[in-house]
Amino acid sequence: MKTVKRTVCDPNCHANPKCGISATIEDGRITAIGAAKYPKPGLEKRICMMGSSRLDYQYHPDRLKTPLKRGGPRGSGQWEAIGWDEAVQLFVKNQQAAIDKYGSRSVMFSSYTGAFALLTRGAASRYAALTGGTVGLPSGIDYGVPTGLQYMFGVPAYTYFAPGSHQFADMANSKVSILWGINPVVTRSVDHLPIKAARKSGTRLICIDPVYSESARLCDEHISLRPGTDGALALALAHYLIDNGLIDEDFLRNHTDMPFLLDGYEDKKVWCSTQGKAVPLDKAQTPALTGSDKHITVFDAFRDMVSAYTLPIAAEITGICADVIEQLANTYAAAKPASIRLGYGIDRWFYSDCTARAIAALACLSGNIGIPGGGVSLSNSPPSVPVRGSAFYAPEGHSPGGALTMMDADKAVRTGKPYPIKMECISLGNPFNQLKPGRTDILTDYIPNLDYLVVIDHFMTDTAKQADLVLPACTIFERTDIVVDSILQLQQRMVEPVGEAKSDFEIFALLAEAMGHGEWFSGTPEDYIAKMLDIDDPKMADVTIERLLDEEVIDVHKRKEPWYGFADRKFPTGSGRVEFYKPGQAPYGSELPVYREPIEASPKNPLFKKYPLVLLSAHSRYRIHSTFANMPSILAREPEPIMRISPQDADKRALADGAIAKVQNDRGTLKIKCKVDEAIRPGAILISEGHWTEQFIEGDPYILTHDQYSETAQNYAHYDVLVEVSAA
Ligand code: SF4
Known part of the structure; x- marks a missing residue:
């Protein structure tokens, strides 16, 4: 018998919403896949070449089919197939040994971004909470720009600036849009069509990238710069805007910390030009952007800092002709609303937080924040469907023994500080491929420090090859789960798992049972999904598991216009304003978004x-x-x-x-x-x-x-x- 069912492709590809996949099933086997429809008007079905390869993926001869125990030295490729009983025994025996010797938090559960379905992502965290283990956070790459934007706008880095960003479709409202270090034709393949549409409708597109990328070819202009010098270019543009009176003083005065005095910053003191003295903001009649001889404002400090970035100096640093920089500044300033789209090309640098702040400063200086067609955006995502993830991640009365960023986790494994990590369980990721830098060191002074390494995956990846125990995981066709972004979609088990593969949920349920916490995993996936959907939010009032099982996709927002951030000009920072000045960065000399040469890739090195x-x-x-x-x-x-x-x-x-x-x-x-x-x-x-x-x-x-x-x-x-x- 032939049936067609719907699931969702959910890797770390930035598609939003993630692409629905419809699968034809014959005699218990998937025989064809294609793009699935959405009920949301205006959202066309789509699938990229990776999504299309999901059928190859499902029945790939190299799929892991049983748990594997290391049979020779680590990395030797010698494996012994074992049953789940033995695999679970080995896992908990080694976990208990680490707990007895080093404490429960010495066992780290590092769950990366290979899948975005919530039960699949949350199962390791739930188990870590039950057993007092450490949760390894997937920060450390593509995190510098969100962190820089967090400093300025207050939006937490882990949201990747979704609440502050504009959807690509909003670019049609921009007169000019700058694609800065982003190649959406490649990296946002199913989502980039609105960019083409914006250009057709008259938006001037400018690409800044050392590579004449596939996206640069879409643009009216490509500006190539020396890699890693984006911050210097941004500061030169800021200098030009200020020097030529091309700034939106009202926006800076009313919505940023630019009028705050450095010597009264925490108290929000400003220079009142009517009273001729420093007063608290709420007592000021006319807060000035510039202070006095004795009282310097943030604007004064920023203006003085960027004054070093004249056109000739910026040209020398970036390798861009001075007249091109000047033209870019004039084009951007003259074209309100103008937008800037950031990508990870500016992220993977040591000072990427400062670079993001410097570029975001341009959007603030020109008053392009909180207006359609404006903004500085990292994400193409409107805010997500509200669900209560904590209902699954954080079992009542339990919490993980610790949470470590990737950098802190690396330190903990290598040095035992702040506390030793002696066992690691890696799921949804292949960090020993390209993610963790300096792979040679990973092989020589990271992995050997782990007493036991478990990897949960579909294939024998570069990471799995280093493990002591490898557990075979289910694919998107073999598990029941939900994928939550701008819409809510059901991922449903439609075929039996290949071999003895199990979903992450099932694997951690088995482990929890063996560790005496079985009651916390005793529900079905549907039970836990129902709990996550049970949230006190009017948009979710009629969203239930029964409805989701029936409809498979639910659009709770029903938004018609493209999303853009900060429409209310409210910023979740300490001051409630955009913050150019960060006193907490003083130890690093980056209270303001300074430019520094790349730490290695510099001619000065x-x-x-x-x-x-x-x-x-x-x-x-x-x-x-x-x-x-x-x-x-x-x-x-x-x-x-x-x-x-x-x-x-x-x-x-x-x-x-x-x-x-x-x-x-x-x-x-x-x-x-x-x-x-x-x-x-x-x-x-x-x-x-x-x-x-x-x-x-x-x-x-x-x-x-x-x-x-x-x-x-x-x-x-x-x-x-x-x-x-x-x-x-
Ligand atoms: S863009 Fe490709 S990889 Fe991403 S969800 Fe869609 S089909 Fe899957």
Whole structure:
């Protein structure tokens, strides 16, 4: 018998909403998949090539089918298939040993972003709460920009600025839109069509990127800059706007901390030009943007700081002609409403928080905040459907023993501080591929410090290969769950799991039972989904599990116009205003969004003589990080890793198209096929991320990155890497 059922594709791809997939099932097996319809008017069914490969994925011969116990040394590839009883016994025996010796929080549950379904993501956290374990947070990459935006606008970094951003569809309201370090044609493939529509309807599009990307080709103008110098460009634009009176003083006075005095900042003191003295804001008749000889405002300090970034100096730093910078400033200032779209190209740098603040400053200086067609946006997401995730993540009366960011977790594993992590259970991620930088060090001084490593996955990934125990997980067709973004969608089990695979929910339920906490996982997935939907919010009044099982997709917002943030001009900061000045950043010298050279990829670095090329590792159109890298339909399109290099740099090194190149720095060496490509700026090379290490001829690019992380950006600097290339 043939049936058709609906589920949802849910990897870390930024699609919003995630794409519905309809699957044809015959005799208990999926035989075809395609894009599923949405009930929401105006939302067309869509699917990208990765979503289309989900059928390959489901029945891939390499799917893990049983639990596997390591049979030889770690990483040796020797495995013994075992049953679930033994797997559970091994897990809890090792967990109990770690608890007895080091305490319950020495066992860390690191759940990454390979899936966004809530039970699947939350099962590890729930179990960690029940057993007092540590929750490993998936911060550390793509976190610098949200963190910088949090400093300014108060929106928590973990929301990726969704509440403050504008949807792509709002770009049709912009006269000008700047795509800054973002390549949405590739990274937001199913969502980028409104950008094309905006251009057709007259929005002028400008792309700022060292690479002439697929998105740059959509734009009216492409501005190429030296990688990592975006902050200097932003400060030069800010200087130009201020110097030429192209700023919205009312916005700055009424909605930002610009009038606050540095010597009375916490008390919101301002300089009142009518009274001629410093007074609290609520007592001021006319708060001034500039203070007096003795009382400096935030605006004064910011203006003085950016005055160093004249056009010639910015041109020298960024490699952009001064007249292009001047023209950009004039175009942006003259075109209200104007929008800026940020991407992760500016994120993977040591000072990415400052860069985000400097760019966001432009939107504030020009008064482009809280208006249709304006804004500085990181996300394309309107606020999510409100559900009570904590009803599942945080079982009543229990809480995890700790929560560590990826950087703090790395420290804890390596140094035992702030407390030792001795066992790790990794799910929904492949962090030992490209995510954790400095892979060689990961293999030599991270993994050996773990007494026991468990990985839950569908395939034997680079991370799973290092494990002591590998547990086979269910796919989107084999589990019941919900995916929550701008709409609510049901993910439903429609076929039996391949082999003995189990859903993350089922795996942690088994473990909880073995650890004496079985009653906390005794409900069905539907029971816990019902609890999450039971929330005191008028929009959710008629949303029940029964309705969701029946309708499969529910649009609770019923929004017709594109979302844009801060329409009420209310900012969740301490002052209730946009905050340019952050006294807490004083230890780092970044009370204001200063520019600093990249920590490694700078001509000022003595290493630059030996390694003069910047290694960029952007997202690929063929993978979501490392997910789908082993799908036959994807490999048919990009069979092997490629290094893209400019004709100038290729000539200097006698490298022809298709030649095998050696890419190296002091951390390692990689051999890879090269493609001579005019789209790449001289001085940089591009190897897109996510290929599995076994797919490289020799070495891999993940050993070339370093693991210096920024405490203020809460981020690793994956792009801030120097290399040299030669013929292999
Ligand atoms: S991977 Fe592709 S099909 Fe799946 S949700 Fe993302 S954009 Fe949609």
